[in-house]
Every structure is written in C-alpha cells, then in structure tokens.
Amino acid sequence: MDDHSWKILELLQQNARLPFSEIGRQVGLSAPAVAERVRRMEEAGIIQGYRAIVDPNKLGYTLEVFIRAEVTHSNHHAAIRFISELPNVLEFWNLTGRDGYQIRAVFRSVQELEQMLNQKLGVYGTTTTALVLSKPVAFRALTKEQSS
Secondary structure (H helix, E strand, O other): OOHHHHHHHHHHHHOOOOOHHHHHHHHOOOHHHHHHHHHHHHHOOOOOOOOOOOOHHHHOOOEEEEEEEEEOHHHHHHHHHHHHHOOOEEEEEEOOOOOOEEEEEEEOOHHHHHHHHHHHHHHOEEEEEEEOOOOOOOOOOOOHHHHO
C-alpha cells in the first residue's frame, strides 16, 4: 500500500460513489490506474464491500443501544445463532472477558427493547444495556497515519 492507494482507500471510505475520474484527479492518477488499484484492493480483501449508510432514526428507530451480554458456556452456540438472526441487531461482537457479547441494536420504542431483553435475550444469560445519547464520532475513515 503506497501513498496513492491509501488516499484512494480514504476517499472511498468517505464516499464509495465517487467516480474513479474524480479520485484520480484528487490523487494524481488516471481513472484506469485508480480502477486497477481498487480492483487489487478488492481482490486482496482490503475492500470488502460497499454500502449505503442509513439513519435509523429517520426510519422510526428512535432508540439505539449497546447491550453487553454474559452468556453461560452451555448457551454459547445457541445464543450466537439467535442473536445473529435478530432483525434489530446492527452489529454483534464476540469478545473476551466476562461480558462475552457486545450488541449494537435499534428499536422503535422502549417497549420493543424491553420485550427483546426480557422475552428473548434474557433466556441466554444476563444483560446490561446502555442507551446511545449522541455520537461525537459517528464514523472515521481508516488512514495511513493510523497504520503507522
């Protein structure tokens, strides 16, 4: 990864719909050269995909939460399968430490959250839920400076 590739990667993280010609203009390469570098980063698995960033609040999901879950070993595989299929779950991590799972989820109401915690997730273990108040850093692109 040279400086040009890092800059291309940074620009794509900020706006994946940016045309190769515009990226090339900003990094000092031709559009075909940018396309070739992007193709190589995709093939290497550096770029894993492209997606739209959606505001859940605009779709009626007014609560965003982080749920830490402590699940017993005997429930581990069933819990992973169950949590992975919950439609409200946006991200789900299996971690080290006492709270083995960290879940980011959205809900339309406190009642919907309560129902999921008590009637569904609570079956697998204990949970601690934190409500998101704001996002001082909602997204940050990975840059060359961070890798140094």
